[in-house]
Amino acid sequence: MADAQPTHDIEAVFRGKGIPFTRQRRLIWGYFAGADRAATIGEAAEALRGDGVGQATVYRTVTLLGDLGLLARVQDGRGEICFIAPPIGHSHPLICGVCRRVVRFDGDGDVADLEARLAATTGFSIYGHHLEVYGICPECRAAREGDHGE
Numbered sequence: 001m002a003d004a005q006p007t008h009d010i011e012a013v014f015r016g017k018g019i020p021f022t023r024q025r026r027l028i029w030g031y032f033a034g035a036d037r038a039a040t041i042g043e044a045a046e047a048l049r050g051d052g053v054g055q056a057t058v059y060r061t062v063t064l065l066g067d068l069g070l071l072a073r074v075q076d077g078r079g080e081i082c083f084i085a086p087p088i089g090h091s092h093p094l095i096c097g098v099c100r101r102v103v104r105f106d107g108d109g110d111v112a113d114l115e116a117r118l119a120a121t122t123g124f125s126i127y128g129h130h131l132e133v134y135g136i137c138p139e140c141r142a143a144r145e146g147d148h149g150e
């Protein structure tokens with residue numbers, strides 16, 4: 001699935017739960033799913049104001065999408081709570097703590113050694129993991145280097 005575009009059948013998730021997939025919910029999901037960086041609820045509300053979506057609706061919907069596993073909560077370098085569309089298959093997000101750009105990487109076998117060690121030392125049967133990696137992207141690093149001496 002190397003070239004597969006990330007997609008989530010979000011309508012099926014809503015249908016399966018018997019929750020209406022309204023125009024506003026579609027817009028809010030679309031905002032996060034189409035973003036190449038993590039965004040706060042406030043930023044989503046700002047972007048969607050022209051579409052007549054209020055901040056309270058954005059807040060409630062983001063919470064709902066999170067509960068349904070359709071948005072993942074991450075933090076930026078200042079500890080601000082942001083949201084991204086969740087990983088597809090076994091992939092994980094690498095997030096720039098400065099500009100919040102998100103790069104997804106294939107997680108195949110990533111923590112196999114750790115899981116094997118944990119299974120051996122704890123006796124757990126391990127079936128999964130949750131992983132986010134944080135760093136500073138090349139553009140933000142270059143910008144910082146240009147700044148020094150201030």
Ligand SMILES: [Zn+2]
Pocket residue numbers: 096097098099100101136137138139140141
């Ligand atoms: Zn950056």
Ligand SMILES: [Zn+2]
Pocket residue numbers: 090091092107108110111129131
């Ligand atoms: Zn992984």
